Amino acid sequence: MTNQQQRVDAAFRERFGRPPVLAAAAPGRVNLIGEHVDYCGGFVLPMAIERETVMAAAPRPMAGNAPVARVHSTAFQETVEMRLVPGGSLPSDTPGWSRYVAGVIAGFLDRGATIPSFDAVIDSTVPLGGGLSSSASLEVATATLLAALADHAISPLDLAVLCQRAEHDFAGIPCGVMDQCASVLARHDHLLLLDCRSLDVVQVPFHRHDLLVLVTNSNVRHSLDDGGYAARRADCERAAAILGVASLREATLVQVEASRGEVGDKGFRRARHVVTEIARTQAAATAITHGRWDEMGELMAESHRSLREDFEVSCPELDLLVELAASERGVIGARMTGGGFGGCTVTLVEAARAEAVIAAVTQGYRRETGRDCTTFTTRPAAGARLMKETAFSTASE
Numbered sequence: 001m002t003n004q005q006q007r008v009d010a011a012f013r014e015r016f017g018r019p020p021v022l023a024a025a026a027p028g029r030v031n032l033i034g035e036h037v038d039y040c041g042g043f044v045l046p047m048a049i050e051r052e053t054v055m056a057a058a059p060r061p062m063a064g065n066a067p068v069a070r071v072h073s074t075a076f077q078e079t080v081e082m083r084l085v086p087g088g089s090l091p092s093d094t095p096g097w098s099r100y101v102a103g104v105i106a107g108f109l110d111r112g113a114t115i116p117s118f119d120a121v122i123d124s125t126v127p128l129g130g131g132l133s134s135s136a137s138l139e140v141a142t143a144t145l146l147a148a149l150a151d152h153a154i155s156p157l158d159l160a161v162l163c164q165r166a167e168h169d170f171a172g173i174p175c176g177v178m179d180q181c182a183s184v185l186a187r188h189d190h191l192l193l194l195d196c197r198s199l200d201v202v203q204v205p206f207h208r209h210d211l212l213v214l215v216t217n218s219n220v221r222h223s224l225d226d227g228g229y230a231a232r233r234a235d236c237e238r239a240a241a242i243l244g245v246a247s248l249r250e251a252t253l254v255q256v257e258a259s260r261g262e263v264g265d266k267g268f269r270r271a272r273h274v275v276t277e278i279a280r281t282q283a284a285a286t287a288i289t290h291g292r293w294d295e296m297g298e299l300m301a302e303s304h305r306s307l308r309e310d311f312e313v314s315c316p317e318l319d320l321l322v323e324l325a326a327s328e329r330g331v332i333g334a335r336m337t338g339g340g341f342g343g344c345t346v347t348l349v350e351a352a353r354a355e356a357v358i359a360a361v362t363q364g365y366r367r368e369t370g371r372d373c374t375t376f377t378t379r380p381a382a383g384a385r386l387m388k389e390t391a392f393s394t395a396s397e
Contacts, residue, residue, distance in 0.1 A: 041196050
């Protein structure tokens with residue numbers, strides 16, 4: 001077993017007095033390019049990271065008239081009970097993390113699945129609040145586990161959409177489907193070119209094995225994050241309505257520029273970001289496929305400028321991290337990633353130079369801000385998987 005599996009196994013035994021019998025794992029994701037366009041039906045280019053949420057479980061006898069799940073989070077040291085019946089409501093004081101689980105459970109019940117009573121423990125190595133999709137990782141791990149517990153067939157895409165709906169309905173976050181699709185569909189050593197309108201997927205090989213993806217967490221979260229995501233989405237929908245298109249995916253740069261007076265300065269800049277970012281993402285997938293890494297670096301830099309100036313979701317700390325990384329030898333490109341207002345940057349860096357780049361970035365960030373950033377490197381990882389009883393058999397004997 002991995003260290004994380006051992007930790008989950010020990011936590012399950014301590015909490016419930018017996019070993020788990022199966023578990024599901026789902027990775028977080030980082031988006032190389034294609035930010036704030038998924039909810040506009042655009043193209044995105046994420047990859048799974050080597051950090052994941054593991055959810056271990058064991059069925060238990062039903063007590064009472066309805067099956068019940070007892071779910072424990074090691075991160076928050078909280079246990080929540082949920083009735084496994086359609087239409088069950090959550091108390092107002094329900095912890096935020098459990099709402100993602102409850103939303104997925106509701107999705108399976110709506111599909112007619114019969115979920116038996118079970119106990120579960122959740123453990124995650126995906127950083128919380130850093131724009132690396134810790135919520136989608138939790139949702140997908142839950143859904144992968146429930147499909148096995150309920151013996152309920154569901155396609156990978158349907159599972160991703162179910163998880164997206166859980167985040168909309170139970171967490172109140174109007175996210176696109178990129179995060180869930182990446183967590184479900186990612187392949188080892190591949191990037192995922194996802195068309196968020198059709199949900200068509202192209203697996204883009206990450207040919208260069210001498211490259212790493214460096215994720216740097218600014219460890220800041222600005223107050224604009226409170227409602228900022230929903231506000232940007234509303235800006236895009238308003239601009240699309242004025243332009244007379246179903247979403248900004250259908251708009252052209254010529255249309256956007258010609259309608260500047262109608263959409264207003266803010267609407268113009270939001271729309272310009274979306275239209276140009278969609279084009280950048282398609283160009284990036286082509287550049288990587290053909291080994292044009294200098295072009296990829298330029299596209300990442302353009303993406304960051306657009307997010308900073310047109311979409312206004314960057315912040316001084318993210319700008320500094322990008323500037324520090326981009327000035328180092330061995331770096332191909334850097335940009336902010338995720339929803340913004342803080343969180344993480346993503347950097348493509350030669351493996352041989354990674355330690356030197358990390359040292360320069362962390363020291364420069366501390367010098368300029370008085371804060372510490374945190375970093376890790378990853379290669380493109382595989383998507384969600386189910387671990388059967390054999391994953392825990394050695395520890396349970």
